[in-house]
Amino acid sequence: MTLIGHGSLMFEHGEKTIHVDPWTKVGNYASLPKADLVLITHHHSDHLDTVALEQIKKDNTITVMPPKCAEKIKNLYESSPILPPNISGPTTSPPAIIAFETKISIMAR
Template structure:
């Protein structure tokens, strides 16, 4: 009986430790105070920094943002429903928010948002609310006419938050533009087939541009969840200077992450 009790205790501790490794938020220190990262779901997140609240690809309706401050800045990467959800935009307070979007997204937004929209193309730079923003390419390989994410339609974004460069990849594969990035402190990288890339592609891309911290996100695909633990092992075993941090991007399926 003692052996059985000890085994049960050991199993419970192991499960607790595994769950504890998948946090509900994270914090990165910057030269202008902490950057707080709060996953919402899939590709949606809230970044809080320097008394500013940034929504990225807001989806999930008002309920998903309960208890969260209204955004000062909204970044939208692409036109698909897991990135652009007009119903969610309509359900949250956007009165004073700036919306940074690619042209394809701007074309789909209701006219009431037009005065708040800043359109950016791949390669362009803009400063909004004293935050330097660079729009970067995101697309599928090989480049084909029927690609789910053709080059030039959507934007990834690089934000300069104090002394930290934060890269939000959007729906992309390990494209040359990603692999050539430099001086990235924090990266959010997708890994779900057939929409973006598998964990091996994602790991290869990350090992090429060497962010200090990387968060796997957008990792539910047609066949379920990508193995983010395997991604973490693939990256950290080859470069111990890159920290892979796992957050809860699918709160309704937390036990399956």
């Protein structure tokens, strides 16, 4: 597992590469391995970066993201599958789960 920065991670296992929330502000995705699987947690630009996606996707890259994200980038992924969350697919068993952003305040006393 490699922390690219912020919420961006890359996992490599054997010949497979998984990117989570790729964001060009924290990483040079043109120099990183292409993705077999991309996981997008939500639609904010620091998690859904179309420039980063274009740099890491292959024709057969599988992407799992919430429907709101898929609508934003459907033209970018015409030739590769987008799987909605909460379903099982070739690489999503158990099913993918949507991430929800929460704010937690911890006060020291």
